[in-house]
Amino acid sequence: MNIDPWIVAFSLATVAATIWMGFWSARKSRTAGDFFVAGRSVSVGWNASAISGEYLSAASFMGVAGMVMSSGYDALWYPVCYACGYLFLLLFIAGPLRRFGAYTIPDFAEGRFDSPLFRKIAVVFVLFIGFFYTMPQMKGAGTTLNYIFPGLPYWVGVAVVGAVITLNVALGGMKGITLVQAFQYWAKMFAISVPVFVLMAVYGHYGKQLEVNSASKLPSVTAAEQLPAGSGELPASRPSRAVRQPLPEKAPPDNLWLNPFGPLTTKAAKAAKMSPDASRPYSLLYTYSLIIALVCGTAGLPHILVRFYTNPDGVAAKRTTMWVMILIGVFYVFPPVFGALGRNVMPELYNGLSGVKGTDGIVLRLPTVLSERFGVLGSILSGVTCAGAFAAFMSTFSGLLVSMTGAMAHDVYGRILRPQSTPVERMRMFKVAAVGIGLTAIGLGTLVENFEINFMVGQAFAIAASSYFPLLFMAVWWRNLTMKGAATGMLTGGLLAVGAISLTSYTTFVTTMAAKYGAKELPGWLGSLKAHSLEGYWAAHPLQRILCEQPALWAVPTAIILMIVVSKLTRRDVPSDIRLKMLVLHAPEKLGLKQEYIQEHQGH
C-alpha cells in the first residue's frame, strides 16, 4: 500500500496546528503560576473542552473501537466506566480537593498529613502511574504512523510523536496546553462522529450492524446474505439488513461476540478448558473486577485531578464538570459503532497479529472501504480519523507529561532538592524534566507493540484504583487516617496490583513474541523465557489468572483495610489540627476557612 496524500495532509495539519498553538500561547505564559495551572483563569467552556480533550486518549479513540471489534459486548464496559469514573470523582473527591486548594496529589498528601515524607512517596507514585499510562498512548502513536507510512518501523513512530509532544510541552507549559487540549477535543469529536455517520449511511445504522450478528447462527455468514427483516420501519429501497463479509476463523463467533461474558472475560477459563457453563461465574468475577478498576481508577489519574484547579471558583468547577460529563458521554457512543461496523465490513483485521494490522487500527482503516464506491471520500475520512488519533494521543500524552513534569519540577526539585530555588530556576527545571520524562516514555513505548491499547489503559487504571483512590477517598472522608496508615495502604495496594498485573502481562508478552516466529525455531533467550512463561500455571489456575489480570477486586479493599488498621494502631499521629483540615475540605468556600488555615500554618 502506498502513502495516501490525503491522510498525510490531515495528520500533518493536526500536528502543525497543535505545535503552532503551543508556541503561540508560550509567548503569553510568563510567570511560574501560568506554567503550572494556567493562572487559574480559564473559562468554563474552554476548561470543559480541555478536560475532555485530555481525558479522551488513544484508548478512547482507537482502543475502545478495536476492543469492541475483537471482544464484543464485554469491551463496552470500558467506555461506560470511563464516564462513570468521572462521575465518581465528582461525587466524592473533586469538591473537597478543590476547596483544600492543593495543586497536585503530592500537595494534598503533604497538606493533609503535615508530612513532607509522604509528599515524596506520592510524587514517586505520580511518576509511576504516569508512565504506565503513557505506554498505551505511545502504542497509539506507533500504530498510527505505521498506518500512514506503511513499512515505517513501529519504534520510529513512537519516537517521532514523542519528540514532537515533548518539545511542545517544554516550550508552552500548561497554558499552552489548555488551548490545545480544547481544540483537540473538538478535533476528536469531529473525527469520530462524521466518519461514523457517513459509514452508517452507506452500510446501515448501529442497530442494523448488530442485528447481523445473530446469536443463534453459526459464525460464518456468507457475504451479501439477506436475512428476513427484523424491524419493519426501514425504507424499502435499502436492504433490510446490513451486509457483511465472511468472518475469518480467528473472529469470535456471533453469540460470544454479541452477548455478555464473551472472549475478554472468559479467556482464563477457556485456557483452562472449562465448559461454557462452568466458566460463567469466572466471567462475572472478571467483569466486576474490571468495573471497580475503571471506576475507581479515574480518580487516581494525576493529569485529570490537576485540571480541577484551573477553574476560577467552586461554582465554575461544578459547571465545568457537568459539561465534561456531557462532552465525554456523547463521544463514547461512537467508538463502539466503529467496532460493530468493523466486524461486518472489515473482518480481515481479525487476522492481524498486532499494531495497525490488528483490530486496534480499525478506526483508522475502516473509512478506506468507502474508496471502492466513492473514490477519494474514503481517503479523506481516513485522513480525518488519523487526525483524530493524533489529537487523542497527543493531548493525553501532553497532559501526562505536564503533570509528571510538574511533579518533578514543583515537588522533587522545588521542594525536596532545592527549596531555595528561584522561579526562573524552577521553570528551567520544568523544561529539563519534560525532556527527560518524554525520552523515558518513548523508551517504554517501544516495548508494548503487542499489547492492546485499551487493555493497557485498563491496567493503569487498576493500579491507580488500588493506590490513589483509597488514599484520596479515605483522606477526604475519614478524619482518623494517619500518614502511616495512608502510606501503608497506598503502597501495598499499588505495588500488589503492579506485581499481579506484571505477572500476566509477562506471559502475554512472551507468548505473543513467540507466536510471531510461528513454526520457526525461537531464538535462545525467547525460548528460555517461553519455557518459564507461566502459561501452564495460568491454565491450571484460571481464578488466580483472573485475579492477577484484574486485581482491583481485591487490591482496593486490601488498601482500604490496611489504611484503617494501621491508622488505628498509630492513632497518636493524627494531625492536631485535623478538625480545621476537615473543615477546609468540606465547608463551603464562602466561609473563608482556607484563609484562616493558611494563617494558622504560617504562625507555626
Next chain:
Amino acid sequence: MVHTLRFMKPPPAKLDAHSEEFLRRLMQRQLRLSLSCAVTFLVALLGLPLLNYFWPELMARRVFGFTLTWLILGVLFFPLVWFISWRFIRRSSEMENQEADEVLRE
C-alpha cells in the same frame, strides 16, 4: 499554598463553624448526598452484570436491532450519568449555600 492566597476572601467574623457539631453535620450531609447519588449509578452499573448473568434471554432480546443489554450499556447509560451528575451538582450547590447561610446568619 502561597499561590492560593491571592484568591482568598477575607474570613467571616463568626466562628461557630469551628464547632464539632457543625463539622459532623456538614460531613454527614455531604456524604449522604454523594452516597445517594452514587447508589443510583452503582445499582445500574453493578446490577447489569447480574441481569446478564441470571436473565440472559431477556437481555438478548432485540430492540431496534440492538440486544437489550447492548442498548442499555452502549447508549442509555450515558444519559443516566448526565442525569445523576446534574442532580448532584444542583443539590450540592443548594446545600453549600444553605450551610454558608447557617453559619453567617447566626
